[in-house]
Amino acid sequence: MTKKHSVLLKEEKCEGCTNCVKGCPTKAIRVHQGKAWIKEDLCVDCAECIRVCEYHAKYSNSDLLEEILSHDYPVLLIPPSFYSQFSADISSDKIKAALYKLGFKKVYDVAEAAAALSRRSLEFLNQNSANYISSSCPVIVRLIKSQYPDLIEMLLPMKSPVELIAEKVKNELKNENNIAASLFFLTPCPAKMTTVNRAIGQEKSFLDGAIAVDKLYQEIYPLLGEITEDDIKESDKIPLSIAWGNHGG
Ligand code: SF4
Ligand code: SF4
Known part of the structure; x- marks a missing residue:
């Protein structure tokens, strides 16, 4: 699991609808082969993509x-x-x-x-x-x-x-x-x-x-x-x- 960011993608849930792409304030998301990938160097972990995803495909990392x-x-x-x-x-x-x-x-x-x-x-x-x-x-x-x-x-x-x-x-x-x-x-x-x-x-x-x-x-x-x-x-x-x-x- 990446240590660089805490907002991550559950690939199997992503429908490629591009809602998160439109909502991301730093244009950090690209949809490639039907899945929304986050460009790590652009993401600021604002969690807006978690909020707008109707399929709950984005989530936040946490320690157990x-x-x-x-x-x-x-x-x-x-x-x-x-x-x-x-x-x-x-x-x-x-x-x-x-x-x-x-x-x-x-x-x-x-x-x-x-x-x-x-x-x-x-x-x-x-x-x-x-x-x-x-x-x-x-x-x-x-x-x-x-x-x-x-x-x-x-x-x-x-x-x-x-x-x-x-x-x-x-x-x-x-x-x-x-x-x-x-x-x-x-x-x-x-x-x-x-x-x-x-x-x-x-x-x-x-x-x-x-x-x-x-x-x-x-x-x-x-x-x-x-x-x-x-x-x-x-x-x-x-x-x-x-x-x-x-x-x-
Ligand atoms: S909003 Fe959710 S389902 Fe739609 S592309 Fe983004 S992560 Fe995938
Ligand atoms: S956490 Fe914010 S900056 Fe990072 S990909 Fe999601 S919407 Fe974009």
Whole structure:
């Protein structure tokens, strides 16, 4: 399986209808002998071709939970959007406790890094009067690099929130507890899956892998009913910075 991109084709399902060709913003798809092939050098992993394919022939790559949990010290980084996949009567603390029950040694909220990054970006913008484009979304960064290189200098010179927290967590666990943790991102988007193998703006990602939200959702949903107040550790309560994921937060 290619490590270069996470949006892939299930060849046997493709009908060659060309819907994805029309929808691709970078003209990365060619239909050859009735099948839609992605030109790797042009794809930015935006997932638009997954959305428009009526035959479900395009899919997003993901690490498998069993493989992740086979690591000695698997750590999960959660995006704020994950909590909103559940009904309002299931608390965020309960969801986090279920992730521990599943086998993760530590669970961290990416929202903490996102809030810190927002503050840092604001400081930077106050000191620099030019116009800038956020560099948090890997699709936007790749799109600019491949299609609009003149805009590269406008990208904010900052890491993405997930890389920021991955670096902090990995170093803290190593330096303070002598733990060689394996870090995995619970990703809501294929482009972030790709950044694990093709880091942007740094030689290597601090992440060891990524798992798609739907893969984990199915696993923890049945566990939620078993979670009691005793399972919820004070130190793992949801931080206030989770509000960063709300409108205007
Ligand atoms: S939209 Fe789906 S079925 Fe149609 S060409 Fe693209 S991958 Fe194949
Ligand atoms: S993921 Fe986006 S850029 Fe890549 S082939 Fe699909 S539509 Fe095109």
